[in-house]
Amino acid sequence: MPIIKLQEQETLARFGISKAIDNFPANLTSQEEKNVKTVLEYMDIAYSPTRSGAAAVSHLCAPGNTFAAPSTFPNAHSAEEYAEDHKRVMNALSDLHIVQFDVVTAKENFVSLRYTATGSHNGTDHNGIPPTGRRAQWTAAGNFVIDEETGLIKHWWKDWDKMRMWKQLGWVRPDNDATEFV
Incomplete structure (x- = not known):
């Protein structure tokens, strides 16, 4: 299957x-x-400084949906719970x-994506760490199952390069700058 690149304007026209991409x-x-439009809309809202949180994404989530990201969001078990947890990260990284x-693909009711994100710890404390002012860039990936009847997110697995992000932001202790991850 041929692969193309979509510029911002093309993605806006095609998916809003x-x-x-x-x-x-x-x-x-x-x-x-x-x-793909459903997933990209969810991601756009989840990363919005003004529209984040469960109430903002619930119209995109199938009843009884599930979410799995035990190493990064262990207390979130639905797409709405993820949006609430992620809102706290958004508050710290204003x-x-x-x-x-980086990659978006779809086959039948599966959508997979990988993206690059960035942010600075200029907002609220994160897990008791006051704002460091440091900036980070990292990647994350999500694999979604869309409910065939409703067209809404039924399941989502998320992987996130959290340790790279945390190291750059100064959130790894005791000696953040000497810590290496192999």
Whole structure:
């Protein structure tokens, strides 16, 4: 399947989200396009400084949906709970945003994406650590299952390069700058 790159304007026209997609399948079915739109809308809201939280994303979440990211969001078990937990991260990193979607792909009711995000710890304390003023850039990935009947998010697995982010922000203790992750 051929891969294309979508510029911000193309992604905006096609999906309503103004972020470039570096790698995207050239040919999707109309249903796969709708599924991608649902996921990108969810991500856009979850990373919005003004619209984040469970109430902002609930219209995109199937009843009884599940979420799994035990190493990064162990207390979140639904897409709405993730949005609430992520809102706390957004409060600490007041300029947190997705730089671009590195890869977005879809097949039937599955949507997978990988994205690059950035932010500075200029907001609230994070786990008792006062704002460091440091900036970080990292990647994360999500694999979504869309409910075939409702077109809403039914399940989401998330992987996030949290330790790289935490090291850059000064959130790794006791000696953040000497810590290496292999």
